[in-house]
Amino acid sequence: MFRSAASTPSRVLRRAGLAAAALLLAAAAQAQPQSAACTRTYAPATLQYSQPLNLGQLKNQLYYYACSGAYDSDLNKVLSAATAYVATRAAQVTKPALVLDIDETSLSNLSEELADDFGYIQDGPCDNLPKGPCGARAWELSGRAQAFDGTLALDKTAQAHHVAVFFVTGRHESKELREATEKNLKSAGYAGWAGLALRPARTGTMSVAGYTSGERENIAEKGYTIIANVGDQQSDLDGGYAERAYKLPNPFYYIP
Numbered sequence: 001m002f003r004s005a006a007s008t009p010s011r012v013l014r015r016a017g018l019a020a021a022a023l024l025l026a027a028a029a030q031a032q033p034q035s036a037a038c039t040r041t042y043a044p045a046t047l048q049y050s051q052p053l054n055l056g057q058l059k060n061q062l063y064y065y066a067c068s069g070a071y072d073s074d075l076n077k078v079l080s081a082a083t084a085y086v087a088t089r090a091a092q093v094t095k096p097a098l099v100l101d102i103d104e105t106s107l108s109n110l111s112e113e114l115a116d117d118f119g120y121i122q123d124g125p126c127d128n129l130p131k132g133p134c135g136a137r138a139w140e141l142s143g144r145a146q147a148f149d150g151t152l153a154l155d156k157t158a159q160a161h162h163v164a165v166f167f168v169t170g171r172h173e174s175k176e177l178r179e180a181t182e183k184n185l186k187s188a189g190y191a192g193w194a195g196l197a198l199r200p201a202r203t204g205t206m207s208v209a210g211y212t213s214g215e216r217e218n219i220a221e222k223g224y225t226i227i228a229n230v231g232d233q234q235s236d237l238d239g240g241y242a243e244r245a246y247k248l249p250n251p252f253y254y255i256p
Contacts, residue, residue, distance in 0.1 A: 079150030143184035213239020
């Protein structure tokens with residue numbers, strides 16, 4: 001009798017639980033999914049379909065990496081290797097050349113990135129640093145980016161060994177931005193470069209890698225041997241036309 005009396009409410013509760021679960025599932029099926037706010041479903045090949053770290057945690061990692069000295073250390077390891085190779089290889093080839101990317105390779109935009117909490121704001125002013133927001137275009141036109149010491153040393157070493165230095169950047173071509181970029185490079189300490197290529201405003205379906213490799217091909221067709229190519233994105237380096245490619249760390253943004 002006791003077992004029977006105890007089992008009756010248990011069955012009732014179980015049925016009630018199942019009914020509530022069914023209602024929740026039905027409501028969830030009709031609700032707008034959170035993913036509806038997304039405008040793309042792209043996932044890097046390095047990630048599996050699993051729950052990523054919380055965005056706040058990821059930003060904390062970025063802040064620590066950028067501000068603890070680890071970023072500078074990793075940059076300098078790569079740039080020191082590139083500098084040593086250029087100094088050794090320069091005299092062994094005819095018309096040696098060095099190709100450098102600009103953003104996060106020759107010039108640092110970390111002030112803008114920190115002000116925007118590692119987001120990207122294309123338009124708008126950038127006149128309240130170190131506070132944000134800071135519009136990317138306004139930042140680039142202001143010409144306030146500082147040189148990476150290691151890249152500046154690489155540039156000086158290359159020119160001392162009669163290596164022609166070419167800048168190839170993903171910044172889009174315009175008279176205003178070209179002038180600002182040239183001014184910023186000079187104020188940061190760069191001088192005497194052999195060429196500066198900005199990405200054409202209209203490139204159709206051409207990828208960034210297609211553009212950068214095409215510019216290196218143009219340099220090679222002038223008789224230069226590109227002994228080193230340095231960039232912070234893999235798309236800066238893919239496509240050949242360089243003896244060695246040096247990838248600098250950049251976990252702050254990604255350009256495919």
